[in-house]
Amino acid sequence: MKELMRRYRIVLVLAGATLLVAAVVLYRILYGPNTFVDGDQKPFYLSRGQTFASVVDSLEARGIIRSRSLFVFVARIHGGTPRLIAGKYIFKSGVSNIEIFRDMRDGRGIVPIFVTIPEGLRARAQARILSRTIGIDSARFVTLISDPDFIESLGIQAQSLEGYLLPETYSFFWQADEQDVIRRFVEQFKEFYHDSLDQWARDFGWTTNQVLTLASIVEGEAVLDEERATIAGVYHNRLRKGMRLEADPTIQYMIDDGPRRIRYSDLKQNNPYNTYVNKGLPPGPVNNPGRASILAALQPERHNYLFFVANGKGGHWFTSNYNDHMRYVRMYRRLRSNAESQASRDAEGIGKASSPR
Numbered sequence: 001m002k003e004l005m006r007r008y009r010i011v012l013v014l015a016g017a018t019l020l021v022a023a024v025v026l027y028r029i030l031y032g033p034n035t036f037v038d039g040d041q042k043p044f045y046l047s048r049g050q051t052f053a054s055v056v057d058s059l060e061a062r063g064i065i066r067s068r069s070l071f072v073f074v075a076r077i078h079g080g081t082p083r084l085i086a087g088k089y090i091f092k093s094g095v096s097n098i099e100i101f102r103d104m105r106d107g108r109g110i111v112p113i114f115v116t117i118p119e120g121l122r123a124r125a126q127a128r129i130l131s132r133t134i135g136i137d138s139a140r141f142v143t144l145i146s147d148p149d150f151i152e153s154l155g156i157q158a159q160s161l162e163g164y165l166l167p168e169t170y171s172f173f174w175q176a177d178e179q180d181v182i183r184r185f186v187e188q189f190k191e192f193y194h195d196s197l198d199q200w201a202r203d204f205g206w207t208t209n210q211v212l213t214l215a216s217i218v219e220g221e222a223v224l225d226e227e228r229a230t231i232a233g234v235y236h237n238r239l240r241k242g243m244r245l246e247a248d249p250t251i252q253y254m255i256d257d258g259p260r261r262i263r264y265s266d267l268k269q270n271n272p273y274n275t276y277v278n279k280g281l282p283p284g285p286v287n288n289p290g291r292a293s294i295l296a297a298l299q300p301e302r303h304n305y306l307f308f309v310a311n312g313k314g315g316h317w318f319t320s321n322y323n324d325h326m327r328y329v330r331m332y333r334r335l336r337s338n339a340e341s342q343a344s345r346d347a348e349g350i351g352k353a354s355s356p357r
Contacts, residue, residue: 034066034100036093046104047135048086048175055084055104064091064100071097079105088113088174112171117185119167119290120219122253126165126288135175144182154186163212163285164189192291200298209284215297216285220249223314228296230318234308236300243306245275253286312336 036042042064046055056072059065074097087110089103103109115133117126123145127138144150145161156164161182166189172181193208201211214235222228238245251266252258254273267276272283289297307325308316312335317328 032096033094034064034091034096036063038063039093041090041092044089044091045135045174046084046086046089050084050086052084059100064095065097071101074098075101078102085110086175087111110173112173114169114171116169117165117167117288119293120216120287121167122287123160123162123165130172130181134172134181136178136181141178141182144178150179150182154183155190156186157207158209158284160284161186163209163216163288165288166192167288167290193294197294197298204298210281211294211297212285212289213281213283215289215294216287217245217247217249218296219287219289219293220252221247221308221316222293222296225292227315228292229299229301230303230305231308231316232293232296232300233303234305234318237304237306239280241306242279244277244279245281247275249286250275250282253282312339 042062044059044062044064052075056065056068059071060068065071078098078101082105084104085107087107089109090111091100091103091109113134115130117129121129124138124142127136127141130136130141131138145165146159148159151158151161154161158164165182165185168185168188170184170188172184198208201208204211214232217235218228218232221231235245235247248262250273251262252260254269254271255262255266267274270277272278273286275282303318304320305318306320307322308318309325309328309332311317311328312332317332319325319328
């Protein structure tokens with residue numbers, strides 16, 4: 001009997017030890033830290049429609065998890081391997097398998113991505129930035145810009161949303177829906193373009209689309225903030241006198257391989273956006289202007305200037321008569337020619353200096 005009791009106690013001890021070891025092993029699997037050897041934290045992007053297997057492969061390749069099989073085991077005992085929530089995650093060194101899985105399963109670890117959209121970009125250029133930074137479908141973004149039903153749903157009276165996508169720093173989540181992204185742009189524009197600005201436009205007898213069209217031209221021409229209102233004043237003067245705007249940004253908009261140096265043949269194209277041929281404003285904005293250019297279009301500087309040309313220093317020479325304008329045009333061409341010659345000489349010098357003796 002004593003021998004039987006002794007054996008029973010041994011079995012109990014062994015069983016207890018086994019359970020303890022199993023518990024320790026399970027705890028290590030679930031809560032053991034994944035220590036990063038190349039940083040304190042790592043970003044991880046989980047895309048819409050990505051399979052669980054590819055997610056695990058990516059986690060392992062990024063060095064976020066120590067063992068693929070252990071992570072899969074954790075996922076299976078915590079609800080299987082359901083569709084995980086797309087987003088950008090930041091995992092810190094020491095994070096456990098169960099924490100990683102629960103964060104992606106519940107979406108609680110998703111962090112926003114901040115994106116700065118510069119002034120003066122066309123919608124397709126904005127789409128490229130958004131595709132690169134938050135993973136949207138750039139083709140769908142561009143298609144939606146000209147979708148009549150979608151435009152109407154936003155309360156915009158225009159054939160395109162070009163011009164209404166206000167440049168700003170935005171925060172989005174990874175692979176946000178393209179409609180939601182565009183809606184944010186337009187809402188930001190509406191918040192800025194309040195009733196008083198709309199009243200200024202009505203004082204001119206202009207629609208919002210006309211204001212944005214001129215603002216986009218100003219945005220395309222201006223380099224210095226202090227010249228925006230002056231440039232807008234030039235175009236207002238030309239419009240009042242029935243002169244063609246002859247605005248280069250409208251030519252850049254209509255050529256397929258732009259932006260590039262404008263050729264004389266471009267200025268002769270039969271195109272509604274060709275302001276060297278057609279009088280008045282073009283049909284719509286040629287880019288998405290920022291706040292300063294919109295305000296300049298609504299509050300142009302009052303002066304007698306009708307012409308301007310680049311002065312080679314970032315600004316422009318402004319004139320009120322054609323002869324003075326052409327004198328400055330010739331000066332600009334000389335400056336440009338000299339600069340190109342110097343650049344050619346510099347490039348030749350670099351080539352000689354780097355050539356083998």
